[in-house]
Amino acid sequence: MDELISSLFAHTRYLLTLKGRPPFNLAGLETYERLNHLVQLSLKWLSHRLEPRLVKFYQGLKVALAPFAQTYAELQLGAVWLRDLADILAPCETFGRSAKQVAEHLSGYLDVLYQQRELPPLLHEFSGHLDTVSQSYWPGLFHCYEVEGLARTNNDLESHFRDLQHGLYTEFV
Numbered sequence: 001m002d003e004l005i006s007s008l009f010a011h012t013r014y015l016l017t018l019k020g021r022p023p024f025n026l027a028g029l030e031t032y033e034r035l036n037h038l039v040q041l042s043l044k045w046l047s048h049r050l051e052p053r054l055v056k057f058y059q060g061l062k063v064a065l066a067p068f069a070q071t072y073a074e075l076q077l078g079a080v081w082l083r084d085l086a087d088i089l090a091p092c093e094t095f096g097r098s099a100k101q102v103a104e105h106l107s108g109y110l111d112v113l114y115q116q117r118e119l120p121p122l123l124h125e126f127s128g129h130l131d132t133v134s135q136s137y138w139p140g141l142f143h144c145y146e147v148e149g150l151a152r153t154n155n156d157l158e159s160h161f162r163d164l165q166h167g168l169y170t171e172f173v
Contacts, residue, residue, distance in 0.1 A: 004045075005053050012038060012061075026079055032072045035065055071122070078126050081113060085130070091144070099142035106141075110134055 015034050018027045042058040045051075088106050113127040134141070 001049070001051055005051070005057075008038065008042070008054075008057065012057075026075065029072065029075055029079060032065065032068060035061060039065065070120075074120050074122050077123060081127070081130065084109065085134075089141075097145055099145040102145050103138075103142050106134065 012035070015031050015038075018031045018034075039058060039061050042054055042061070046054055046058060085106070088109055089102065110127075110131045114131050116124075116127070119127065
């Protein structure tokens with residue numbers, strides 16, 4: 001049992017150091033989910049054997065996570081919105097969408113988010129932020145749907161230039 005408890009504590013320390021990988025893997029959400037899983041796992045182990053250190057761990061972790069339950073639920077919904085926006089902006093391989101169609105879809109989605117008045121303040125503010133950021137990029141956001149092969153992001157464009165530079169370098173060396 002000592003080895004199991006030590007492993008549990010070590011894993012908990014590891015979880016507290018997680019860093020996210022934006023935009024979709026948000027460290028706080030992942031940490032909360034995994035720590036909550038440890039709460040459930042500890043309770044399951046306690047149903048088989050009462051271990052004082054495990055009881056303290058279970059109780060402490062449960063108390064520590066409780067204040068974040070509501071915020072976690074709100075942030076989870078915000079993460080869903082981000083994934084939805086990514087899906088709207090993703091290129092469609094099976095049929096081409098025009099820039100106008102993508103812009104209308106995005107605008108409609110953002111309008112629906114912003115008009116939800118029953119949202120908690122955090123999510124209402126976030127929906128406004130999504131709208132503000134989208135509007136700031138709007139003039140150049142949809143060209144990639146009209147021009148075949150145009151890079152969708154700066155990263156895609158930089159990757160294209162690196163490939164081109166590498167190709168030129170190997171051709172002349």
